Amino acid sequence: MYKYPTWKYILVLLVLGYAVIYSLPNFYMTYPSIEVTTFDKKKVDSLDLQKLSKDNDISNIGIDNNNLFFNSIDEQLSAYNKLIKTSSYQYTLSNYNHIPKWLSAINANPVSLGLDLKGGVHFLLQIDSDNVKKSRFNQLENNLRNFFIDNGIQYNSFFTDADKVTFKFNKDTMDTEVLNTLNENFSDYIITSIKSDDSFNINATLSPDSFQNDIRASMKKNLAILRSRVNELGVSQPIIQQQGKNRIIVQLPGLQDSTRAKSILGSTATLEFRLTKGSQDDWSQSEAIGTNTISESLLYRHKNGSPVLLSRNVIASGKDIEGANSGFDGQTNQPAVFVNLSSYGASNMLDTTSKNIGNRMAVVFVEQDKNQVINIATIREAFSKRFQITGLDLQEAKDLAILLRSGSLSAPMTIVEERTVGPSLGSANIVSGRDSMLLGMILVILFMFIYYKKFGFIANIALIFNILIITATLALFQATLTLSGIAGIVLTVGMAVDANVLIYERIREEILNGNSPNASIISGYNKAFSTISDANITTLIAAIALLTIGTGVVKGFAVTLVIGILSSMFTAIVGTRALVSIIYENKNNKGLSI
Amino acid sequence: MFRIVKELDIKFMEIKKIPLIISTVLLLVSLLSISIKGFNFGIDFSSGYIVQLKFDNQVTALEVQDELSRNNINDSTVQLYGSSKEILIKLKDEEIFKKKNINNYLNEIFKESNFEITKLEYVGAQVGSELREKGEWAMLIALFSILIYVALRFELIYGLGAISALIHDVVITLGFFSFFNLTFDLSVLAAVLAVIGYSLNDSIVVFDRIRENNIILRKLSIFAVLNKSINQTLSRTLVTSFTTMLVVISLLLFGGSAVENFSIAMLIGILIGTYSSIFIASASLSYFGIKRPEEN
Numbered sequence: 001m002y003k004y005p006t007w008k009y010i011l012v013l014l015v016l017g018y019a020v021i022y023s024l025p026n027f028y029m030t031y032p033s034i035e036v037t038t039f040d041k042k043k044v045d046s047l048d049l050q051k052l053s054k055d056n057d058i059s060n061i062g063i064d065n066n067n068l069f070f071n072s073i074d075e076q077l078s079a080y081n082k083l084i085k086t087s088s089y090q091y092t093l094s095n096y097n098h099i100p101k102w103l104s105a106i107n108a109n110p111v112s113l114g115l116d117l118k119g120g121v122h123f124l125l126q127i128d129s130d131n132v133k134k135s136r137f138n139q140l141e142n143n144l145r146n147f148f149i150d151n152g153i154q155y156n157s158f159f160t161d162a163d164k165v166t167f168k169f170n171k172d173t174m175d176t177e178v179l180n181t182l183n184e185n186f187s188d189y190i191i192t193s194i195k196s197d198d199s200f201n202i203n204a205t206l207s208p209d210s211f212q213n214d215i216r217a218s219m220k221k222n223l224a225i226l227r228s229r230v231n232e233l234g235v236s237q238p239i240i241q242q243q244g245k246n247r248i249i250v251q252l253p254g255l256q257d258s259t260r261a262k263s264i265l266g267s268t269a270t271l272e273f274r275l276t277k278g279s280q281d282d283w284s285q286s287e288a289i290g291t292n293t294i295s296e297s298l299l300y301r302h303k304n305g306s307p308v309l310l311s312r313n314v315i316a317s318g319k320d321i322e323g324a325n326s327g328f329d330g331q332t333n334q335p336a337v338f339v340n341l342s343s344y345g346a347s348n349m350l351d352t353t354s355k356n357i358g359n360r361m362a363v364v365f366v367e368q369d370k371n372q373v374i375n376i377a378t379i380r381e382a383f384s385k386r387f388q389i390t391g392l393d394l395q396e397a398k399d400l401a402i403l404l405r406s407g408s409l410s411a412p413m414t415i416v417e418e419r420t421v422g423p424s425l426g427s428a429n430i431v432s433g434r435d436s437m438l439l440g441m442i443l444v445i446l447f448m449f450i451y452y453k454k455f456g457f458i459a460n461i462a463l464i465f466n467i468l469i470i471t472a473t474l475a476l477f478q479a480t481l482t483l484s485g486i487a488g489i490v491l492t493v494g495m496a497v498d499a500n501v502l503i504y505e506r507i508r509e510e511i512l513n514g515n516s517p518n519a520s521i522i523s524g525y526n527k528a529f530s531t532i533s534d535a536n537i538t539t540l541i542a543a544i545a546l547l548t549i550g551t552g553v554v555k556g557f558a559v560t561l562v563i564g565i566l567s568s569m570f571t572a573i574v575g576t577r578a579l580v581s582i583i584y585e586n587k588n589n590k591g592l593s594i
Numbered sequence: 595m596f597r598i599v600k601e602l603d604i605k606f607m608e609i610k611k612i613p614l615i616i617s618t619v620l621l622l623v624s625l626l627s628i629s630i631k632g633f634n635f636g637i638d639f640s641s642g643y644i645v646q647l648k649f650d651n652q653v654t655a656l657e658v659q660d661e662l663s664r665n666n667i668n669d670s671t672v673q674l675y676g677s678s679k680e681i682l683i684k685l686k687d688e689e690i691f692k693k694k695n696i697n698n699y700l701n702e703i704f705k706e707s708n709f710e711i712t713k714l715e716y717v718g719a720q721v722g723s724e725l726r727e728k729g730e731w732a733m734l735i736a737l738f739s740i741l742i743y744v745a746l747r748f749e750l751i752y753g754l755g756a757i758s759a760l761i762h763d764v765v766i767t768l769g770f771f772s773f774f775n776l777t778f779d780l781s782v783l784a785a786v787l788a789v790i791g792y793s794l795n796d797s798i799v800v801f802d803r804i805r806e807n808n809i810i811l812r813k814l815s816i817f818a819v820l821n822k823s824i825n826q827t828l829s830r831t832l833v834t835s836f837t838t839m840l841v842v843i844s845l846l847l848f849g850g851s852a853v854e855n856f857s858i859a860m861l862i863g864i865l866i867g868t869y870s871s872i873f874i875a876s877a878s879l880s881y882f883g884i885k886r887p888e889e890n
Contacts, residue, residue: 116852124721258714259697416718425646425712432850439848440841447837484781487853490845491788491860494838495795501837502799505830531802534747535795538740538756542791545736546784554732554784561788 004581012578015570019465022472025099025110031061032076033069033096035236036089044089052089056082069096073119073423077256084234093254094236111475114482114556117430119423120235120253121261125226125413127246132218132411133162133211140189140204141165147185153178156199164205171200215246221410223248228406229264248413258420264399266415269367270318270408271339271389271400274310275352276360276376283307300364302373303391310362310373315352318366320345324404326397329390335397336388339404346385354382363389365400368412433486440490441467448497452504454593458579459500462571466496469567470560482556492564499536499572503528504594517592521584525577536569602825606873607817607880613873617762624769631772636779636855637715639729641722643685643696646713652678653707665703666690676851680712687719729783733764736790748801751882756797759875763793767863781856789863792838796871800827804876808887816886820876828872835868 036044036052044052049063058079060068070076076093083091095118097110115122137160144167148155158167182202183191188210194201206214223242230238230250239251252261277297278286286292287307292299297309323340341349353361356379363375375391392400421429445463448456470489474481507524511517543565546558584592637644647658658681659672667685675682685691690699697711717725737757745753767789771778803823811819842864846857 126718126720257697257711259695259701262695262697414718415716417721418714418716420711420714422710422712424648429850429852432848432852436841436845436848436850436853439844443840443844444837447840451833483850483852484784484856487781487845487849487856490841490849491838494841495792495834497837498795498834501830501833505827505833509826527806531799534802535798538743538794538798539791541739541743542736542787542794545732545739546787548732548735554729554780554787557781557784557788561791 004578004585008574009578012575015469015575016465019468019472021103021106022108022476023468025097025103025108025475026471028097028099028110030095030097030110031069031071032073033067033094034060034076034080034083035067035092035094036083037066037092039090041090052083052086056086058082064096064098067094067096073427077423090234092234092236095254107476109475109478111471111481112478113430114480114485115251115253115419115426116421116483117426117433117481118253119256119421119426120251121255121258122252122417122419123250123261123265123415124243124417125248125250125266126416127215127219127222127248128412128414129215129246132214133206135411136206136211136214137165140186140206143186144204147182151178151181164203167202167204169200169202171195171198173200212245218410219246219248222413225406225409226250226265226413229402232402232405233261233264247416254423256423258418260395260399262415262418264402266413267367267403268409268412269365269400269403271321271404272317272364272366273315273349274313274362274364275315275356276362277309277311283309300362300371300373302376308362308373308376310364315361316341316345316349318404318408320348321404324401326394326401329388332390334390335392335394336390337392337397337401337404338386338388341385343385349387350382350384353379353384357381363391429483433483437486437490437493440493444493444497448500452500452594454583455500455504455507455580458576458583459497459504459572461579462500462568462576463493463496465575466492466564466567466571469571470563473563473567474560479559480556481560484554485556485560488557488560489564492561492568495539496564496568496571499528499532499568500576502532502535503572503576507592507594511592511594517590518584520592521580525573529573532569532573536565540565602828604821604825604828606821606824606876610873610877610880613869613877617766617870617874620766620769621762623773624765627769627772628765631775633768633772633778634775635726636777636782637684637717637722638780639722639726639778641717641719642687643683643691644713644715645683645685645696645700645711646675647681647683647700647704647709648712649679649681649704650708653681654678655681658683661703665699687716725780729780732787733783733790736787737761740790740794744798744801748805751879751884752801752805754882755875755879756794756801758878759797759870760790760793762870762874763789763863763866766866767859770862771859776858777855779855781853782859785856785859785863788860789867792864793867793870796831796834796867797875799830800824800871800876801879803827804879804884816884817880819886820880820884824872824876831868831871835864838864 036049038044043066046063049068052058053060053063053068058068059075060070060079062069068079070079080091080093099109141158141160144165145158148167154170154173156168156170158165160166179193186204188207189204190207192203194203219242223240226248227240230240230252233252233255235252235255237253239249241249243249250265255261278294282293284307286294286299286309292309294309296312298312300308300310302308320342321339322342325338327336327338328334329336358379360376360378362373365372365374375389441463445460448459450456452459467489470492503524506528507520510520510523515523540562543558543561546554547562655672655674659670662670662672662683667688667690669686669688671684673682674680697714700711737760740760741753741757744756764786767786771782800823803826804820807819807823811822814822839861842857842860845853846861849857
């Protein structure tokens, strides 16, 4: 029998070594854990961790490297809920495993699991382009108005609609010179003029390019803001990335409740500080008659439902806030947000408060079209940079501090897709994925062994080898394994034996045609080769088409299918061939066990 | 040697009218069902919410539905899911969810019972139609690139044969989903695309043999070549379908509800694909007018 080349044996050994080493980390236990750090992300001493665990009656089974780890997700979550009530450290839900250092050193890590397997929340947020346009038009309207006033040009009226800002003039107000200066000053915009018998209109609109730039800038800012908000939610390894021109994907593994994440991520909330106007009587009277009895005032509503009149002037707002923390009021022990103003905001605040001692100031919670007064307090003394806001519950105070710290979104973002999987469902999915895979493999292995005997055994070794290659490759490229990915692997198990079946059926035919065992092996492998590659390349084309759809379920399936096809081709054509050669080469075989 | 199929000489070409009739009927029923009844699209393609709730106490679907409609959620489908404590709710993207966070609203509605939201999926209208569009494109691109590959690697006629078997398999699988009102979501689309790959794999193996025999067996008629090739590859076709079927069935039994529709689509697709690669793909070559090499 013709000698199988040595380099192919070496290749098989190399691939085998790669598959074993890089799938090894998956065999170490992974424990649900809570990572404990100080608020500035510094390490916590393990003695302190022990104390923390003892003080709060936490049922962790061990402590290592900043992590308290647990037997089950339920224990992890109940401990987490106990711990977040204490505010001494920052807590992050995480996973912990005892992988030896040498494995981590060569970048061998366990396969990362998708949200459907470990539980968590996936959001797709889309920027409100209309809002970006609207605010740009508002700005344009203001600038144009200022331009006309500065240049002493009288306009009759102006309005803004969905795609332009229009100013109306008397017919003879405008001349070419003014139009030229206008065009020079507003070169970013498209300015057109329409002359009719009795009037002269100027339309200004955005060029598509400059609108796209606006969207791009808003996206960049929102991405940064979402990052800082997500960092405050206490999940490990979150994913925040832009998708396309106007969307952002946010994935929060391990998060059990999407309610809070939803309200924090999409929130455009900010604060405004205004002086109150008039007395309680004025407020209720204004509400009763429907017009404000005090001039230069606006009617607001307090959180408790009662009406309030506030000054038109804003003393400071969200953009003047530099820092915010939640905590408790030193005297009343009520939840509070401690706010730090920027120097501009602080000087404004000092100015207003020193002139208004004894008067009252309101804190307004502003969210899109919903404004609400959360607190009214009498100014007892002048203050500037630092002060506190009460009138919220603990959770509200915490969330508001996060929103103030991260800054306000430059345009609202709406959730256009959400997928939440609870942690218990996630682990149930792992179990069902594993069980169906094991059952499928056992059935196939039994069948192959019964049907093809020794050759079936060789195909089975190749099959197991295959699973290792897929696992190792997923782990090495940090591809995410989802439930549909497991389905892809299960399918690969069924199809991986196909290449072997093709070869073995050919060998059988050769034997039935009266060829010698050794010649049958060689021509079986040779003749099946082109069939195998044609068949697999066409399947590969379909799998790559799947990859281009590129969304969760389908992508997860396609990734494992592509890896599976490639590795099953390798194991069948090169791998089993090497084994067959070891068993049958240089022997005078009387018959084959096939 | 243990063999499912012994040396066979089934005259496939002589009986090709029978599968032709069967397939025509199946195709007609499928196309009619798809065009009249359409699909029961999952939220991936139709947009809306799917919420899975796990209660501490036993509940009935009717109770939950009543409670929802009392709270102005009228367009809901509610079903028990797995146990009598778990409920699956399908909701349309209603106005009310723009004002109220759905999690909070559900907590409000069922505040008297203890429950947790084990799963919540939401797909907005725009995303839904985009996913559908992308899915259609992926299917077309897959079919087209396969046609090109097969045409280059073999001859155009084989490409046409492979594509007709493929369209046959895809239409009947889709027809099955439409006819039995099964939920059509992204995972089913993935299965259909996998079926494309699988069915093709089968056709290619037979075609490969036809091409080979067409050169070696000079004395035989083209029908005899087609017959012989199908017979020679028959045991491989059956063995591979059988092993794939084994794993798909174990996926259906143990994979859980999340891969149920996927497994059903795969199962149907593989059955149809196996049938078509034996009875339809090669027969279609004869309809397209395949010739002996010397006649070309």
